[in-house]
Structure formats: structure tokens, C-alpha cells
Amino acid sequence: MKPVPKFEVKTPKRFKFEECLWFLDRNYDDCLLRIEKGSVFKLLKPKSGKLLVRIFSEKTKLYYEVIKGEPSQENILFLRDYITEWFDLKRDLTPFYKILNHDPSLSYMTKSYEGLRLIGIPDLFEALSWCIIGQQINLTFAYTLKKRLTENYGEKLKFKDHTYYLFPKHSVLADLTVDELRKLQFSGKKAEYIIGIAKSFSEGKINKNDLVSLPDLESKQKFLTQWKGVGIWTANYSLMKSLREPSCIPYGDVGLWNALERHRIIQNRNEKEKLTEFFEPYKGWESYLVFYLWRSLSEA
């Protein structure tokens, strides 16, 4: 048996792998990762081939192992960069925690969730698709739909007792018909939207680099909402998770309302001015605040 090569990822202050793990493992059946005994297993696609990686921590340090695939220098760097991006390891949370600590009803978060990072969805097509899947249905069902889509159309790799999947490529989904997705219990609209966006990616009308290069948040939102099925919620969510735009507020988000109601910050869902007012002190950290509020929903 060849020894499994193991590499360290540099982590910033105020990073706790356990907190991130907790988020990834919060009682939903996510077909794109597997968690076991404190480790995350994930299948990834570098320029060529596939890599099965295990991510774990030992004594505050973060490591990854290439369990399957070629541990070439290029691939090792690819994984390091992917993990850095996925767990948002380049950000200094100090300013965010400073603001939070001034907020009487939320300051507990800097202790309770200390080191939690905004877990991303680096792939823009996946982020947009995931949004559309999740629109207006409960998360459990959303994960079920994602699983069906992935198991039917994603690439996979079997290793020991498990099968690992990649989110389907846009070029594959672009060729589907609405009926095929209806069979997986997608609504007709969701099917149209996802196929439409997949086609646009395949035709090069949309890609992450072009989106990144737009000058400001508003033009990015406008660009994304051109597509059928992409409203302001989806645009903001995708920009937050994929581009890591810091100031995204997914207006209308049910989870956000619920969290604000729980914290007695907002009583009813018509008070949009109060929402703006509430986010005012958090300029530049709106996305993180939303993520932490979502995190708080998992408390009993």
C-alpha cells in the first residue's frame, strides 16, 4: 500500500474547522460530500482526472489527503486553493466580530460560532442551479432533488464502500428536456430555468470570470437576473456563495426572516425599512451576518 500523502493548509486566526464541519453536517443529505468522524470527503475535478480528498484537522491545523487520484504538484496546489476558497480562509473576521460584539442581541455569536467561515460554492453554475432547486421548497426536499439530479447526470467515482459525485456539468444538463427533469419531480418551471442556464453556460454567455470582472455589486445582480429563474434572492445568494461578495442580502429569504424574528429584531415580514436599518452597521459584512443568522436557525 502506498502511503496517502498529507498536506497542510494555512489557516487564519478565528478559524475553527469544527464549526465549519458542523455547518456541513447539519442533518441534510448532501450528496456532494460525505462526513465521517470529523473528516470531510469530497470529490473534485482538477484540469484532468478526478480527485477524492479528505479534509480534517489535528490540533488546530488543517490538512488534506489525496485519497484517490494523482497527487501531482499541480493537483496539490489545486486542492489547496480549492479548500482555501471553499472555507474562505483568506478573510480576517476581526472587523466583523468587532461589529457583532456591539450588537446586544447577536454578540453571543462571536463566542458560540467562533471560527465559523462562510462555506462557499465555488462553482457558479452549481451555485445558481442549487438556488433554483431550492426556491420555494423546503431544504430537505431541495437536497433530495439535488441528489437525484447529481446521481442521474453527475460524474462519479466509487471508492471502497462509497460512491462520490460531482455536480453535473452544464454541458450535460444543457441537453436535457423538461420531461426528463419532471421525472425527477422538478417542477416544469425549475426544469426550464436550470436547462436554460445550463445552455447559457455551455454557449459561453455566462461564466464566473466575466461576472467577477463587472465593476460593482449592482451590475452583477443585474447581469444575473437577466436569466429566467434568477431573481434578486438567487442573484444575491449566488454572489455570496460563489463570488464571495461581502454585501449580499438575500431579500425575501425565509430563513433570514425567521432568524430575525427569533432574535426579536423584526416582528413581521413587511418591515423592509427595518431590515435595511438593521444591516446598516454591518456594511461590508452583510453576507457574513446573513450566514451567521442562518447558522443560528439550527439551534434547538
Place this chain on the structure above:
DNA sequence: AACCAGGCTGCGC
């Protein structure tokens, strides 16, 4: 069994 779900579109005013 009714009501809600990490919304969006298209229509009527």
C-alpha cells in the same frame, strides 16, 4: 389536513 417551504414570473392595476 392545512400550511409552509432558503422564490420567480407574469399579469392586472
Place this chain on the structure above:
DNA sequence: GCGCAGCATGGT
């Protein structure tokens, strides 16, 4: 511009 029905189906 704003409000609202309709979507389509599972979860609780």
C-alpha cells in the same frame, strides 16, 4: 411601480 395568483410537491 406594486401586489398578487399560480406554480408543484414534499415535509411537518
